[in-house]
Amino acid sequence: MPATSPDFPARLRAAGLRPTRQRVALARLLFEGGPRHVTAEGLHVEVKASRMPVSLATVYNALNQFRDAGLLREVVVAPGRSYFDTNTGHHHHFFIEPDGELHDFPSDKVTIAGLPTPPKGTRVARVDVIVRVRR
Amino acid sequence: MPATSPDFPARLRAAGLRPTRQRVALARLLFEGGPRHVTAEGLHVEVKASRMPVSLATVYNALNQFRDAGLLREVVVAPGRSYFDTNTGHHHHFFIEPDGELHDFPSDKVTIAGLPTPPKGTRVARVDVIVRVRR
DNA sequence: GCAGTGTTTAGAATAGTTCTAAACTTCTTG
């Protein structure tokens, strides 16, 4: 039983987005089932194979809109490789360098102490921790 | 007085790179003076204006080689924006979101506790902390 | 159902980076 309602049209509407068929199809792929990390290309391949194909431009648009609406979080791990993470809660990442795999880990056990105060006139938006590992 | 010798040909040779005029010119821009963060484009603009212009392809080649040789460290903060950092010691970054500015901060005061053990068969290569701040 | 506005689409455009192959340096050896 998912923590959040599987009524995707309602969830999109709540986020201020019209529940078009394309967005609903993408939301289903993204949020049905466990948390995931996707790239635009990867999601496009998936949705192309589905009953409701969606153009690549729309996949990009939707991912950007979902991120802006707080439904997704963008994680940049390598140049020219942007992942979207359906887990928007506080957590950090393992990045497995050779294969480009990304794994979440919860941040509740992790404490970061001794961070300097941010530059004048700025406030902290987020702290990203990426643990890069190799085989 | 720089901590490391300003004899760039020697430093390049020590890193296993032929000290060509182009690489020496780039090394001078990068390592003479304080630590810096550059993008390929930015460094290309700089070196084009110098006495020893260098093509963009060579700037890319040199940055990649310098990074592979451990002379530079690559920092990925935003999709399609790769910075090279002349500071290769242990430290982390502030990223000022609106203007894309990057600032170092030393890691000696920072402690990260409670990191989970890495996935089986892997070892930690590096832990990156990026503190994203907004105005 | 019918506007009216927002969305989707294919394809072109753009940005950043890497590739190619010919010309040119640098290094080694005699």
Next chain:
DNA sequence: CAAGAAGTTTAGAACTATTCTAAACACTGC
């Protein structure tokens, strides 16, 4: 210090990831 071998540079083409364009289409409110 000349000659050859090997590594490097270059302009431009190619490539990858992403965004833009403008015409067709679909969701919403009346």
